[in-house]
Amino acid sequence: xxxxxxxxxxxxxxxxxxxxxxxxxxxxxxxxxxxxxxxxxxxxxxxxxxxxxxxxxxxxxxxxxxxxxxxxxxxxxxxxxxxxxxxxxxxxxxxxxxxxxxxxxxxxxxxxxxxxxxxxxxxxxxxxxxxxxxxxxxxxxxxxxxxxxxxxxxxxxxxxxxxxxxxxxxxxxxxxxxxxxxxxxxxxxxxxxxxxxxxxxxxxxxxxxxxxxxxxxxxxxxxxxxxxxxxxxxxxxxxxxxxxxxxxxxxxxxxxxxxxxxxxxxxxxxxxxxxxxxxxxxxxxxxxxxxxxxxxxxxxxxxxxxxxxxxxxxxxxxxxxxxxxxxxxxxxxxxxxxxxxxxxxxxxxxxxxxxxxxxxxxxxxxxxxxxxxxxxxxxxxxxxxxxxxxxxxxxxxxxxxxxxxxxxxxxxxxxxxxxxxxxxx
Ligand code: PMP
Numbered sequence: 001x002x003x004x005x006x007x008x009x010x011x012x013x014x015x016x017x018x019x020x021x022x023x024x025x026x027x028x029x030x031x032x033x034x035x036x037x038x039x040x041x042x043x044x045x046x047x048x049x050x051x052x053x054x055x056x057x058x059x060x061x062x063x064x065x066x067x068x069x070x071x072x073x074x075x076x077x078x079x080x081x082x083x084x085x086x087x088x089x090x091x092x093x094x095x096x097x098x099x100x101x102x103x104x105x106x107x108x109x110x111x112x113x114x115x116x117x118x119x120x121x122x123x124x125x126x127x128x129x130x131x132x133x134x135x136x137x138x139x140x141x142x143x144x145x146x147x148x149x150x151x152x153x154x155x156x157x158x159x160x161x162x163x164x165x166x167x168x169x170x171x172x173x174x175x176x177x178x179x180x181x182x183x184x185x186x187x188x189x190x191x192x193x194x195x196x197x198x199x200x201x202x203x204x205x206x207x208x209x210x211x212x213x214x215x216x217x218x219x220x221x222x223x224x225x226x227x228x229x230x231x232x233x234x235x236x237x238x239x240x241x242x243x244x245x246x247x248x249x250x251x252x253x254x255x256x257x258x259x260x261x262x263x264x265x266x267x268x269x270x271x272x273x274x275x276x277x278x279x280x281x282x283x284x285x286x287x288x289x290x291x292x293x294x295x296x297x298x299x300x301x302x303x304x305x306x307x308x309x310x311x312x313x314x315x316x317x318x319x320x321x322x323x324x325x326x327x328x329x330x331x332x333x334x335x336x337x338x339x340x341x342x343x344x345x346x347x348x349x350x351x352x353x354x355x356x357x358x359x360x361x362x363x364x365x366x367x368x369x370x371x372x373x374x375x376x377x378x379x380x381x382x383x384x385x386x387x388x389x390x391x392x393x394x395x396x397x398x399x400x401x402x403x404x405x406x407x408x409x410x411x412x413x414x415x416x417x418x419x420x421x422x423x424x425x
Pocket of ligand 1: 116117118211240266
């Protein structure tokens with residue numbers, strides 16, 4: 001493998017953009033070497049600027065459940081784009097996607113589309129505050145909800161990768177009403193509600209925390225959240241930006257039997273285009289402008305091409321076959337990797353097509369329990385896998401994703417490479 005062309009591009013990029021990138025973890029800061037420049041995606045594979053192929057286990061960080069350049073998604077995009085890229089006025093593709101989302105997701109009676117996961121969560125939090133007339137928002141240590149000021153405390157994703165728990169440039173006042181609690185801690189939550197329950201607008205959680213490793217929660221913990229919020233008149237917001245339409249059409253809500261008041265979506269819902277959404281109870285959603293007094297807007301929100309890509313993707317997921325295929329592939333990978341991981345002091349955490357190699361055992365449930373020392377071992381493993389044509393997220397804090405363009409042979413060879421890497425790294 002050579003990275004000559006990628007390295008050239010990276011050098012140019014670094015002159016023009018901070019660290020050469022437009023999103024921090026892409027810079028390969030916590031793994032070896034320089035980032036690959038991607039020329040093309042083809043099904044399960046990435047092709048880099050030097051013409052080499054990699055099995056893509058990052059999937060653009062989640063959207064590509066069908067793999068790259070799925071013909072039906074591309075056809076929808078091409079067809080729609082021919083009629084114009086954006087109108088700033090209502091269009092039918094918005095309705096098609098809204099129908100698919102509301103028909104699939106528990107308790108989602110109405111939806112509003114935005115252009116990113118960050119916007120979706122930021123807007124849902126504003127709506128929850130406006131609806132309840134309360135200020136406090138509870139979030140969990142290690143959960144990432146995008147980079148809006150109020151939520152950029154104790155986040156996962158790039159924040160843990162770079163060892164900072166927050167960000168400069170955020171005034172204390174912006175996070176003064178954000179309360180951070182540990183995952184998997186029923187007692188802390190019960191105490192918090194006993195003390196300040198009448199001031200809590202919303203509890204916000206990634207039901208499948210996947211931004212500081214994969215910190216799988218006990219279903220009872222999520223149900224406890226539902227009970228406490230309901231008892232105290234607070235809203236429950238499930239951030240399904242990763243889990244939505246990946247674990248099934250009903251997301252983690254369906255899997256765990258926990259119906260939120262509001263949910264946020266991104267990634268898969270846009271089929272690879274910049275789309276986010278938030279939705280939920282009709283009485284809450286009707287507080288949004290122009291019906292209500294909670295303002296929220298967007299020049300490109302609901303743009304036809306992005307809506308068409310999302311709808312084409314959700315239509316391809318509708319019969320459930322993709323989810324079954326991904327579960328089969330996930331089980332296969334787990335059966336190959338988990339025993340070797342355990343034998344080498346690591347653990348393989350997985351839910352459906354989301355997986356994480358924890359460089360410790362057992363796999364933790366809380367970010368406080370994730371050992372930073374394991375990240376060096378991940379970096380070595382990452383380098384080895386890349387050399388053999390497997391592209392994993394360039395950080396040990398990030399999860400991997402399987403996609404429906406992968407074959408059993410692809411996943412078997414991934415399993416073999418991971419096993420060999422674990423034995424050596
Ligand atoms: N919420 C979660 C759970 C996420 O994983 C992410 C991004 N990875 C976001 C919100 C923010 O989404 P975006 O990057 O599209 O702004």
